[in-house]
Amino acid sequence: MELNKYLLYLLLFITSITHPQKATDKIPLTAIISSIEQQFDVKFSYAVEDVAGISIEKPLATLTLKETIDYLNSKVLLNFKALDNRYVTVSVLNKTIPVCGTVISEELKTPLAGATVRARNTITTTNKNGFFTIPTVPITETISISYLGYETKQYTANQLFSTSENCKKLFLKTSNEELNQVLINVYLTPGLQKYLDGSTVLNTKKFGILPGLIEPDVLQSIQALPGVESTNESIANINVRGGTNDQNLMIWDNIKMYHSGHFFGLISAYNPNTTNKVIVTKNGTSAEYSDGVSSTINMFTNDKVNPIFSGGAGINGINADAFLTIPLAKNLEIDISGRRSVTDLFNTPTFTNYYKRSFQDSEINADNNQNNTTSDFYFYDYTAKILFDLNEKHQFRANLIAINNELDYTEYNSNGSNSENKASTLSQKNLGYGGNWKAQWNPKFSTNLISYFSKYNIDATDLRIETDQRQTEANEVLETGLKLNANYNATQYFNLLVGYEFNETGMLNQTTVSAPSYSSTKKDVLDKHGLFAEGEYHKNNTYFRVGVRLNYFQKFEEILVEPRINIRQQLSSEFALKLEGEFKNQTATQIIDFEDDFLGVEKRRWVLVNNENIPIATSKQGSFGMEFNNNKLNVDLTGFYKIVDGITASNQGFYNNFQYKKAHGSYMAKGVEFLANKTSGQFSTWVSYSFSINDYQFDSFTPSEFPNNTDIRHSASFGINYDINSNFKVSLGGIWRNGQPYTIPLEGNETVQNGNTTMVNYDSPNSQNLDAFMRLDASLSYNFNFTTAIKGVLRAGVINITDQDNVINRYYKVDPSDSKNTIQVNNKSLGMTPNVSFRLNF
Numbered sequence: 033m034e035l036n037k038y039l040l041y042l043l044l045f046i047t048s049i050t051h052p053q054k055a056t057d058k059i060p061l062t063a064i065i066s067s068i069e070q071q072f073d074v075k076f077s078y079a080v081e082d083v084a085g086i087s088i089e090k091p092l093a094t095l096t097l098k099e100t101i102d103y104l105n106s107k108v109l110l111n112f113k114a115l116d117n118r119y120v121t122v123s124v125l126n127k128t129i130p131v132c133g134t135v136i137s138e139e140l141k142t143p144l145a146g147a148t149v150r151a152r153n154t155i156t157t158t159n160k161n162g163f164f165t166i167p168t169v170p171i172t173e174t175i176s177i178s179y180l181g182y183e184t185k186q187y188t189a190n191q192l193f194s195t196s197e198n199c200k201k202l203f204l205k206t207s208n209e210e211l212n213q214v215l216i217n218v219y220l221t222p223g224l225q226k227y228l229d230g231s232t233v234l235n236t237k238k239f240g241i242l243p244g245l246i247e248p249d250v251l252q253s254i255q256a257l258p259g260v261e262s263t264n265e266s267i268a269n270i271n272v273r274g275g276t277n278d279q280n281l282m283i284w285d286n287i288k289m290y291h292s293g294h295f296f297g298l299i300s301a302y303n304p305n306t307t308n309k310v311i312v313t314k315n316g317t318s319a320e321y322s323d324g325v326s327s328t329i330n331m332f333t334n335d336k337v338n339p340i341f342s343g344g345a346g347i348n349g350i351n352a353d354a355f356l357t358i359p360l361a362k363n364l365e366i367d368i369s370g371r372r373s374v375t376d377l378f379n380t381p382t383f384t385n386y387y388k389r390s391f392q393d394s395e396i397n398a399d400n401n402q403n404n405t406t407s408d409f410y411f412y413d414y415t416a417k418i419l420f421d422l423n424e425k426h427q428f429r430a431n432l433i434a435i436n437n438e439l440d441y442t443e444y445n446s447n448g449s450n451s452e453n454k455a456s457t458l459s460q461k462n463l464g465y466g467g468n469w470k471a472q473w474n475p476k477f478s479t480n481l482i483s484y485f486s487k488y489n490i491d492a493t494d495l496r497i498e499t500d501q502r503q504t505e506a507n508e509v510l511e512t513g514l515k516l517n518a519n520y521n522a523t524q525y526f527n528l529l530v531g532y533e534f535n536e537t538g539m540l541n542q543t544t545v546s547a548p549s550y551s552s553t554k555k556d557v558l559d560k561h562g563l564f565a566e567g568e569y570h571k572n573n574t575y576f577r578v579g580v581r582l583n584y585f586q587k588f589e590e591i592l593v594e595p596r597i598n599i600r601q602q603l604s605s606e607f608a609l610k611l612e613g614e615f616k617n618q619t620a621t622q623i624i625d626f627e628d629d630f631l632g633v634e635k636r637r638w639v640l641v642n643n644e645n646i647p648i649a650t651s652k653q654g655s656f657g658m659e660f661n662n663n664k665l666n667v668d669l670t671g672f673y674k675i676v677d678g679i680t681a682s683n684q685g686f687y688n689n690f691q692y693k694k695a696h697g698s699y700m701a702k703g704v705e706f707l708a709n710k711t712s713g714q715f716s717t718w719v720s721y722s723f724s725i726n727d728y729q730f731d732s733f734t735p736s737e738f739p740n741n742t743d744i745r746h747s748a749s750f751g752i753n754y755d756i757n758s759n760f761k762v763s764l765g766g767i768w769r770n771g772q773p774y775t776i777p778l779e780g781n782e783t784v785q786n787g788n789t790t791m792v793n794y795d796s797p798n799s800q801n802l803d804a805f806m807r808l809d810a811s812l813s814y815n816f817n818f819t820t821a822i823k824g825v826l827r828a829g830v831i832n833i834t835d836q837d838n839v840i841n842r843y844y845k846v847d848p849s850d851s852k853n854t855i856q857v858n859n860k861s862l863g864m865t866p867n868v869s870f871r872l873n874f
Contacts, residue, residue, distance in 0.1 A: 057090075058087040058088055059087060061108065064088065064090055065122075072097045074114075074117070074118055075119050076121075077119060078122035079122075082122065083122065085190075086190065088104075089107070091103045091104070098114070101114055101120065109127070109171055109193060110124060110190075111123045111124070111125055124171055125171055128169055129169060130169070131165070131175065131189050131193055132163070132199040132200075133149075133163075133199050133200050133202045134162045134200070134201050135149075135179070136162055136203050136204070137182070137206070138206070139205070139206050143158070144162050145159060145160045147162065147177060147179040148237070149164045149177050150177075150178075150340050151173050151174075151175050151176075151189070152170075153874075154821055155823065155874075160713070172188070172190075173188070174187075175187050175189060175192060176340060177202060177204065182204040185202065185204060186339070214226070214228075215228045218711050219232065219709065220242070220709055220753075221239070221240035221241060221716055221753050222240035223235045223236065223237070223238040224239075226666075228570065229313075229316060230316060230598065231311050231313040232254070233312075234250065234254065234310040236248040236250070236304045241761045242753075243751050243809035244811055245811055246811065246827040246867050247304050247869055248304040249267075249300045249304055250300045250302050250307055250310050251267040251302075252299070253310075254329070256749070256751070257720075258707050258747075259314060259703075259705045259722055259724075260314075261722075263744065263772045264840045264841055264861075265298070265840060266293065266297030267292055268293040269297060270292075271326075272326040273672060273724070274326075274674070274699065275325065275327070275676065275701075276326070278636075279325045279326035279676070280326055280327045280329055283328070283329070284333075284431075284433055284464065285331070285333050285429075285433070285466055286482045287464035287485075287486055288323070288464075288484065288486050288511060289301075289435075289462055289464060289486065290462055290486065290509050291435055291460060291461075291488055294437060295373075298389065301462070302413075303353055303355070303369055303371050305369065306334075306355050307332070307333060308333055308334050308335075309331075309332040310329065310332070311328075311330040311332075312327065313327060313328045314326075314327050315653050315655050315672065316596065316614055316655075317596060318577065318579065318596065319579030319580060319581040319596045320515075320529065322535075322594075322617065323617070323618050323620075324616065324618065326676075333367065333415070333431070334367055334417070337359070337364070337420075338359060338365060339359050339362060341357065341359060342357045342873075342874060343355055343356040343873070344872060345871070345872055346870060346872070347374065347870060348382070348869035349381065349868060350380070350382055350867070351372060351373045353369065353371035354370060355368065363422070364418075364419070365420075366416065367415075368417075369416075370415075372410070372412040375410065376410045382865055385864075389861070392860065393859055407439070408438075408441075409437075410437075410438055411436060411438070413436065414432075416431070418430045424472075426471050427469070427470040428467070428468075428470075429469075429470075430466070430467045431466040432466075433462075434462075434463050435463075436459070436460070437458075437459070438459050439457065440455060441455070441458075442454070442455045443455075443496070455493075455495060456492075456493055456495050456496075458490075458492045459489070459491045460489070460490050461488065462486070462488045463488075464485065464487070465485045465486075466482070467482075467483050468480060468481060468482040469481045476521045477519070477520050478518075478519045479518050479519070480516070480517040480519075481515075481516050482514070482515040482517070483514050483515075485512050485513075486509070486510075486511045488507075489507070489508050490505070490506070491504075491505070492504065492506075500547060501545065501547045502546040502547075503544070503545050504542075504543070506542040507540070507542075509538070509638050510537070510538045511536065512535070513535045513536075514533070515531060515532070517529060517531040518530050518531060526567065528565075528568075529565065529568070531563075531564050531565075532563055533561070533564070535560045536557065537557070537558050538555065538556070538557045538558075539639060539640045540553070540554070541554045541637055541639060556642065558619055559585075560619060561583070561586065562581060564580070565579060566579025566580070566596065573602030573608075574600075574601055575598075575599070575600040575601075576597075577599075578598075580593065581596065582594075585643075587643075588643045592617050592648070593615070594614070594617065596613070597614070598612050598613075599612075605662075606660055607658065608659040608661075609656075609657070609658055610655075610656070610657050612653075612654070612655045613654040613655070614653055615650070615651070616650070616653075617649065617650050617651075618648070618650075618651075618678075619640060619648055619649075620639070620641070621639060621641070622636040622637065622683060623636065623637050623639050623680075641678075646680055647678040649676060649677065649678035650677050651674065654673050655672035655673070656670070656671055657669055664710060664711045665708070665710045666711075667707070667709075668705075668707045669705070669706050672704075672705070673700075674700070675699075676698060676700075676701075677698040678696060678698070679697060679699060681695045681730065682694060684741055685741060687794075687842075687843035689794045690733055690797065693733075695732045695733065696730075697728060697730035698728070698729045699729065699740050700726070701724055701725070701740070704723050704724075705720075705721075705722045706721045707719075714754060715753060716752070717751065717752040717753070718752075720748065721746075722746070723745065723746055724743075725743070726739065726740035727739055735797070738796070738799075739773045739797075739799075740773075744770050745770050746770050747767075747770070748767075748769070749766065750765060751763065751765030752765070758815075759814055760812070760814050761814075762811070762812045763810065763811045763813075764808075764810045765808075765810075766808045767805065767809075768805070769804065769805050770801060770804055771801045773798035773799075773801055774798065774800055774842045775794045775795060775797050775843075776795050777794055777844050782854045790846050790851045792854055802840070802841075802842060805861070807838065807861070808832065808836075809829070809830065809833065811827065811828065811829035812828050812829075813826070813827045814826045814827075822872060822874045823874070826868075827869045828868045828869075829867050829868075830865065830866045831862055831867075832862055832865060835863050837860065839861075841859040842856065842857065844856055845857060
């Protein structure tokens with residue numbers, strides 16, 4: 033035993049000779065404090081967070097206790113004070129210090145430009161080298177550093193105290209939530225990114241500028257992507273690769289939403305200032321998601337507890353909004369937001385043009401100056417979210433979103449001494465509640481339990497003086513959802529996802545008419561179960577995600593198997609190939625009943641499939657493409673082939689002889705999408721082109737095959753963003769596309785009698801095309817600082833600078849003065865429409 037002790041002393045002696053400690057070596061302050069406590073038999077009293085991360089040179093052992101305390105006070109920004117010969121207190125100095133750092137990706141070892149650095153009263157971003165500096169910060173301040181796709185890290189100001197010549201390197205880890213990494217960091221504009229799986233991500237907090245837009249309107253911004261169109265400029269009619277708007281699955285913080293637009297589709301119903309991230313997937317969707325046979329639009333709000341109080345407010349020509357991030361505790365936060373139209377308080381040129389565009393072919397007309405009618409329109413939305421981190425492994429979230437559009441229309445009739453008022457109303461609402469529990473059981477295994485409730489209502493009352501008839505319509509959707517995801521990170525490169533999902537959807541449609549008396553009410557409920565599994569692999573130049581989803585429809589006792597595939601292979605540093613494919617289904621669709629339109633304002637109502645005259649819609653899609661990326665030039669060329677079966681005639685909005693017929697069929701869309709984008713430090717420019725062929729197939733119609741309503745054969749766009757300086761940005765862009773198909777009356781026999789009703793007698797469906805659609809848009813943005821904590825941004829935009837006269841829809845109706853003839857009705861796009869916004873963020 034004694035021999036072993038002497039050998040140990042000898043080993044320590046040899047080690048001290050061969051590896052002497054340098055006098056200038058820095059060691060953790062906590063270790064120095066422990067050493068002093070043993071040397072002088074004293075006790076230090078301090079908060080762990082005050083000394084964490086601080087390293088200094090060890091004081092000489094020959095110093096007295098007083099000299100040692102003086103030494104510590106000279107080396108760190110802390111106050112060491114000996115109360116007596118037994119106790120020493122450590123407190124934080126009440127002062128401000130400069131901080132700085134360089135933010136680096138831990139995996140890639142590259143600087144992260146544009147990372148957000150937040151202190152209580154200061155928000156800044158890193159430059160192109162990942163560097164940031166804040167001149168003055170309270171020494172006790174908590175500093176949070178975040179970057180999209182990376183885990184947020186927090187430091188005390190004391191930890192980052194340094195000079196610009198000696199700033200610390202701060203490494204951020206890639207988020208463990210997904211293997212899916214950013215492929216292109218700036219795609220068209222800052223805030224738009226492209227992922228390896230081909231999906232496009234809009235980070236609204238980092239949004240730069242796009243032509244015509246004054247804010248990162250979620251559903252307007254994605255129309256900059258090839259293959260995403262809106263044939264009538266409406267967000268409520270977004271067409272992805274030829275699909276209808278109801279074929280887009282819209283999810284807000286895990287809640288399925290059934291309403292998309294304010295102002296009858298001209299602006300998004302989702303506040304862009306609270307929607308942090310939006311992922312748009314056109315093909316190769318994760319097996320986790322069902323529904324949406326055309327696309328998936330997945331919106332996310334802030335999901336990280338932030339210890340810093342922040343918020344913002346803004347106003348533009350249509351609405352005003354505000355949001356707050358309120359930390360209630362270190363692990364508890366509430367986020368709230370609200371937005372409301374201001375158009376019932378004052379009119380703007382923007383509102384006037386939007387109003388004309390929305391109600392141009394209705395009884396509610398902006399040019400109607402008669403004194404016997406009044407109309408009032410407004411909208412609002414609000415959200416709330418509670419974020420609670422029980423500990424590092426368990427997170428709880430609860431969400432609320434409410435969307436509302438209200439239209440009131442009143443007719444006045446004075447007949448001598450008798451007068452009467454008859455009011456009509458139209459209300460659209462979507463209310464959603466959601467909650468989820470994320471659990472990280474160990475470094476490899478995690479789960480996410482999600483639940484939600486979504487309620488959609490449209491209620492209309494149309495009371496007309498000339499006929500003394502009251503018509504009411506109601507459409508209600510109630511959906512409850514439950515999903516459990518289980519993730520297993522088998523290796524650094526491979527992740528396995530398995531899960532189960534249950535949805536119960538109930539829909540009600542009700543119509544009543546007073547004269548003649550009529551009433552119809554229909555209710556349907558459908559339960560759907562889903563099992564899914566997929567593996568995701570990413571290593572070096574290879575990425576793939578392969579999965580399968582099993583859907584069981586309890587009412588029909590039917591099972592649908594849906595395989596999904598997404599592969600990307602990097603062939604060289606510049607070229608890559610990608611292959612995507614998916615089978616999907618959809619169990620709810622929107623019906624358009626033109627004969628029941630409210631005051632001429634089109635409204636759509638949701639109905640459930642019954643697997644008879646309204647079958648389950650199914651899609652099969654495949655795409656193959658090539659990507660080129662070199663010197664910040666990105667070129668993407670993709671060909672796709674898509675078949676959607678189970679669509680209904682009443683869902684398509686026909687203006688032809690099939691307008692009132694009930695039938696189901698399919699459409700086939702195939703085409704090529706091209707986008708080239710060149711970015712540099714000061715500018716980004718792009719050009720895109722899409723060619724597609726889209727045809728219907730309805731076996732019970734004659735002809736059975738004809739062009740789709742959204743058959744836009746050629747579509748092109750261009751844009752350029754230029755940063756005049758770090759605060760001033762401008763953007764200019766244009767759109768050109770073929771006019772959409774329409775149907776003309778049969779020449780020489782334009783109308784036909786059907787009982788007591790005279791109807792338009794249409795020729796071959798969609799045999800004509802409108803003139804080409806052309807539009808030039810521009811925007812500018814200027815950022816400025818009121819203080820280090822309060823930032824301002826002024827943005828202005830003009831849609832259709834040249835005031836191009838575009839017809840976006842054409843149909844015909846019987847001439848009331850001559851029932852043998854028809855009248856051509858043209859719906860036109862927005863004319864030259866300016867808008868200005870001003871925002872404050874703190």
